[in-house]
Amino acid sequence: MYGGGYIQEEKQEATSPIDDAQKLAAFEARIDRGEKIEPHDWMPADYRKQLIRMIEQHAHSEVIGALPEGTWITRAPGFRRKLALIAKVQDEIGHAHLLYSAAETLGKSREHMINDLLTGKSKYSNVFNYPAKTWADVTVIGFLIDAGAIVNQVANSKGSYGPYCRALERICYEESFHLKQGHDAFITLATGKKAQHDMLQDALNRWWKPIMHFHGPPDKISEHTAKLMRWKVKMATNDDMRNQFLDMYVPKILEIGITIPDPNLKKNEATGQWEFSDPDWDEFKRVINGDGPCNAERLAVRQYVEEHGKWVRTAMMNPNQKVVIPFA
Amino acid sequence: MSKIPLNTPVLDPRIKRVDLESTYGTTSIGENEHWISWEVFHQKKRGDQHVHVGIVHAPDAQLALLFAKEQFGRRLACVNLWVTKSSDIFSFSYDDEDIFDNATAPEKQYREASGFRVMEKINRYKKSKQKA
Numbered sequence: 316m317y318g319g320g321y322i323q324e325e326k327q328e329a330t331s332p333i334d335d336a337q338k339l340a341a342f343e344a345r346i347d348r349g350e351k352i353e354p355h356d357w358m359p360a361d362y363r364k365q366l367i368r369m370i371e372q373h374a375h376s377e378v379i380g381a382l383p384e385g386t387w388i389t390r391a392p393g394f395r396r397k398l399a400l401i402a403k404v405q406d407e408i409g410h411a412h413l414l415y416s417a418a419e420t421l422g423k424s425r426e427h428m429i430n431d432l433l434t435g436k437s438k439y440s441n442v443f444n445y446p447a448k449t450w451a452d453v454t455v456i457g458f459l460i461d462a463g464a465i466v467n468q469v470a471n472s473k474g475s476y477g478p479y480c481r482a483l484e485r486i487c488y489e490e491s492f493h494l495k496q497g498h499d500a501f502i503t504l505a506t507g508k509k510a511q512h513d514m515l516q517d518a519l520n521r522w523w524k525p526i527m528h529f530h531g532p533p534d535k536i537s538e539h540t541a542k543l544m545r546w547k548v549k550m551a552t553n554d555d556m557r558n559q560f561l562d563m564y565v566p567k568i569l570e571i572g573i574t575i576p577d578p579n580l581k582k583n584e585a586t587g588q589w590e591f592s593d594p595d596w597d598e599f600k601r602v603i604n605g606d607g608p609c610n611a612e613r614l615a616v617r618q619y620v621e622e623h624g625k626w627v628r629t630a631m632m633n634p635n636q637k638v639v640i641p642f643a
Numbered sequence: 644m645s646k647i648p649l650n651t652p653v654l655d656p657r658i659k660r661v662d663l664e665s666t667y668g669t670t671s672i673g674e675n676e677h678w679i680s681w682e683v684f685h686q687k688k689r690g691d692q693h694v695h696v697g698i699v700h701a702p703d704a705q706l707a708l709l710f711a712k713e714q715f716g717r718r719l720a721c722v723n724l725w726v727t728k729s730s731d732i733f734s735f736s737y738d739d740e741d742i743f744d745n746a747t748a749p750e751k752q753y754r755e756a757s758g759f760r761v762m763e764k765i766n767r768y769k770k771s772k773q774k775a
Contacts, residue, residue: 356737386655409714416698419680425700426672433670446654482697489718612653615663622666628676631702639730641680641698 334359346547351477354420354643365548366476367421368437374414375432375439379613381407383447384456392450399496403457406489413485417478419641433618435605440464442525444607451504451511451518457497459522459564463529465490466560475547478643498567505571512572519568520576527577527594530557554588561589681707682732684725685715693725701726 338357345352352358381404388404391397415425431437442460447453465487472483504515531553534540543549551559561582568575579592602610653659677700684693696715701707707726716724735742745751752758 353737386658389655389657406718409717412699412714413697416680419698424674425677426674429677430671433672448654485696611667612658612663615667616658618666618668618670619661619663621672622670625670625672625676628678629673631706632675632678633702634675636675636679636702637730638675638679641729642682642732642734643695643697 334361343545346475346545351480352475353477354640359546361542362546362548363421365543366479367418367423369548370414370418370421370479371423371428371431372438372440374411374418374428375437376443377407377411377414378432378617379439379443380460381411382613382616383443383445383609384453387447387450387453390450391453396500400453403493403496406493410482410486410489413482414479416641417476417482420478420643422640424638429621433614433621435610435614438603441528441599441603441607442522443613444602444610445522445525446609448521449514449518451514452522454497454500454504454515455518455522455526457493458501459497459519459526459568460529461490461493461497462564463526463556463560465494466556466563467530470550470556473547474550481643502571505573516573519573523576524594524598527557527591528596528599530554530560532596532599558587558589561591565589678702680729681711681726682729683707683711683715684727685719685721686723686725687720689722693723698729699726 335357339359342352342356342358342362352362384400384407385404388397388400391400415428418428419425428437432439442456447456468483468487468490472480472487474480501515504511506512533554534552540549540552544552561580565575565580565582577592579590582589601607653663679702680698680700681704682698683696685696686693699707699710699714701710704726708724711724711726715721
């Protein structure tokens with residue numbers, strides 16, 4: 316569901332391996348021809364590193380993204396909503412599994428990735444560091460956060476790394492239900508009683524800033540970004556993704572009488588670009604680096620369940636088994 | 644990582660009940676704790692081939708099948724699944740990809756239906772008959 320995909324600018328390490336020029340040319344030619352890269356292909360060290368970072372972050376976002384919604388299963392209004400929410404949360408965990416598998420083909424073990432999540436070394440989509448206070452928050456997440464993620468995922472499914480594309484194809488198929496059930500719940504509140512409408516408006520007001528943060532800060536126009544786009548690791552700039560999201564979903568919010576808490580939000584018809592107030596990128600950085608309302612709780616819950624499931628996993632371990640990198 | 648207080652009131656009654664801080668910052672997953680990986684093959688309907696769809700992690704074949712059912716037989720039509728250990732798969736290297744070039748090489752048209760121009764010859768024959 317939640318492909319945040321914040322690709323940070325890397326400091327070039329002194330020890331970074333020099334890629335073989337001939338192999339690099341063949342690799343780039345393959346991508347230019349529209350062909351996919353497969354797990355055991357030669358690939359530049361930086362390609363591997365950025366992909367692991369991106370796919371892993373996406374996987375963690377699915378796991379952590381299930382928490383704010385999962386906590387609402389017991390309190391979902393009505394049996395049908397409860398069933399849909401259970402199915403959705405199960406899908407998200409399935410997505411995490413697909414994504415961890417794709418990342419594993421690049422050589423980082425699932426255990427290593429999960430440990431990096433537990434220690435806070437690896438990031439996940441920043442929006443899940445905010446609380447889901449009411450049922451209306453769940454509908455905002457289910458509709459608009461999923462919608463933002465689909466914009467990302469559809470773009471990324473046309474990327475260059477085979478296993479990631481395959482995982483995303485399957486994920487996008489399941490997401491279509493997530494989006495639709497979110498939209499349905501969103502409309503139900505918007506067009507319901509005044510108390511329901513107000514609850515939704517309040518939730519959207521609180522979520523608008525995280526939603527604007529969702530696709531990440533404007534990209535620095537650097538050689539590094541250009542290279543990742545040439546390698547089809549990054550398929551569009553963060554601003555382009557955000558613009559596409561606003562194009563598709565602002566009308567769907569406004570048409571049912573919900574307002575957006577930004578007086579400066581409007582589309583510049585001449586440029587085709589949306590204009591909006593500064594969504595406070597300092598807050599974004601502060602929260603992603605650990606200082607958000609729910610960062611500690613999210614990791615604490617994850618650590619609790621890992622710790623309490625450990626005895627089952629270790630009891631079933633077979634030390635004689637040969638661990639290999641999965642095939643595809 | 645030291646224990647830090649959770650700075651937001653926890654809303655979920657299930658989470659409220661547990662002592663989250665008891666494990667905070669102390670847990671890590673051991674090497675191979677997630678077991679080995681299994682490649683999963685999915686058969687959509689009777690008569691179809693089993694097709695590779697991904698992997699699961701499991702300690703043995705029975706659990707691999709169970710996880711495969713949850714992961715790959717949950718949302719799409721399915722009548723059967725196979726699993727096999729990733730370590731039991733043998734494959735060519737992509738470095739040797741060119742050994743397959745022959746399969747679709749233009750000079751091998753003699754083994755394609757499109758490599759034979761039957762109608763041209765029939766039409767030429769019919770034309771020559773009409774003239775005669």
